[in-house]
Amino acid sequence: MGRTGHVPTRSEGETVVSDAMVFGVDRQVLTLSMARAADAVGNSFLIVVLPLYVASGVVSGTTFGLGEALLTGVILSAFGLFNSALQPFAGRITDTVGRRKPFVLLGLGVLTLANFAYSLGSSYWALLAIRAAQGIGVAFTITASIALVNELSTDTTRGGSMGTYNTFRLLGFGIGPIAAGTVVNGGPYTVLGVQMSGFEAAFYIAAVSAAISFLLVTVLVRDPDVERTHDPEGTSIAILDHDAEGLLDPVFTLGVASLFMAIGIALLSAIEPSVNARLEQGATLFGIEFAAFVLVQVLVQTPIGRASDRYGRRPFILAGLVILAPVTVAEGLVVAPWQMIAARALQGLAAAMVFAPALALAGDLTSEGSSGTQLSVLTMAFGLGTAIGPLASGFLIRYGYPIPFAFGGILACVGVVLVYTQVHETIEGGGLAFLLDDVRGIIARS
Template identity: 25%
Template structure:
């Protein structure tokens, strides 16, 4: 066979191998995002099935999110030490087994415990999918691969409520957890077949696992997450105490990392301004995007007077736009550069949130659909470009931890946004409601709450935009040193 033909055949085989690997990583991303979104729709059914209060059944969602938030960085570190392939396969298997336990749970508290285990499996999957992209895909195609994973995450978020509603209506609440089992088995089989054996980094492989740092970080993140979620934004003594515990935990964690021989996180990594800025932007943008999930339902139902079914349809616009935009965003990042596309994405995000802050109810559904389309396209462009920029510049021995930090920063932003944006909306709408009563939010109050919330979101988006411009300038300065 001629050499040219052999090279073409070899290239085709490599492309096919990469394609199967991306398929398995995409399914893992879909599973973890579906696990987050599908459970929320089942809370009313769980209240009825177990005769429990809303405060009790909300832990079905919180346990999953807390497990991911507190363990995702540790999961990345373990993968850097012992290899990403076995850890990712273990995460998929753990998620699938925990889904069986969730579906068969005889009591609410066993269900909550199983959801925490499921969250651990999801943490492994979320931390390692981004790391595997940098290992399996060429640098020139990193943006496209990140776009694919972003699209699958958005699809999982979009699919969860509708699929969950159909499963509960046709079968029972147990089906929303058991549906993960066949998907998990398929994902495991694909990953087993397609993912390459990861090469251990000599330095990280020889180090010991930082148990003290892991415990301190987990407790600190758990305290912060609980401070932001308990009381639904109404801060009391418990929330203040948890924030104080968070501050103490940050200090203790920093001291522990300086003294550890093999720290969980290399604090020196944060001296790289590009990484620090990227993580900060991730927190800010996630905080902004959470406003669309927390505030929009009230605006659509009270401000525009839509019924529940129509609210659900309109709300699906955002995740659908994100899913469709992510694939295009990846290609744009590959073609024009991640830094430029981050700036473009944040410009789109700021424009969209500004339009949402106008809350012109006289335009009807268009007053939400048009701005949210701009917002979510900007978000997809930023998220894909930011992930690509960070992961393409990370050494092999740190990919797991940095991937975990990217996901952690996003989760912290979502948790912060749920509390902060919800509180801003409540305060702004309450002022508009003065003397009217709080039992039924008026159209004017919902519109006013929407305006103030997204004015805040626009200001945050502009802060992120300034950071992106700073990051692009820093990257330009450092580029000659890299070459």
């Protein structure tokens, strides 16, 4: 499928403001973002808790000869693998039906039940099945919610909306790892006369967080009027660019770049014991390192998204991938916790420069009624990357501690080449010339 969608233009002083805006963000986008933040708090608990749970001796059963690090990577990756595999299918269903909200709720409901089920699982294969069930349910939540954000945005606000949505989601995702180590280490607990271990408390918190998200969406989010798509090309995923502007379809190319980015940022989770041993630290410091990446994104994601509305999407995507390559390699060379925190923070800046502008650029190219299918290319790629990352690091760590991180750096370099050669800009009148105009305006006013 070629890309013949609209190309936004920019003129000086142009502003589009909805009558339902709060702090420059559509109210529905803001509500959906808050709901995803509550859900993300619980889900990010598991990134830190599950490796510790597997290593604690509580989990038993056959491992079929897999090492602990690789087995942990398999369990963590099951969510992303099932999630990613089903996202195009889920996106196509939401486009065909013309409804988004029911599918958001479906995924959140499954996530609530699955998070609670961890407290009942005591074998490796039970954990794997629960993690897979999470991925299946959340595939619908992700595709439907990102389509909602796209459809509630305009050409002049799409980058900011994507940035806001991701900021709130990441805020929850950043808080979770910091709290997770503390919750696990602080157990056992007695709540209303019921005793629970630190692991059980973490699983219950994750379940309650998802339930809160479910209630917020139920009460405060409505379905917009979405025209059902009857165009088979609108509900298909193209690989080649049939408009002959490049070899690869630009949305597909952005998906590949997002895949490489996600692999690089997810390398850390499955090798937590190796990282802790190398840096001589405990679970709490690892949680801070993991969260540093996320918290930096919280600070810069929305400003970068809004800047991409004004100056263009492509420059930010390229700059982010250029920064990502050496920073990922550096994570394999650091020898102190503060160095890892600094590297993860820079990695967060790089990822923020890629994520929201890439989604906004894909949204610019999406025709009406096909947001679920087309944007699922990027969300699927990101989820697949978070699944491949732990698998890759769990496998490559045997060849030396720096090897997984070198692999991530190489992928980021390939992403730079692909975006530079295959993706065109969708914002006319932006870029360096527009930035210089703004700078001259500021100088003139001062």
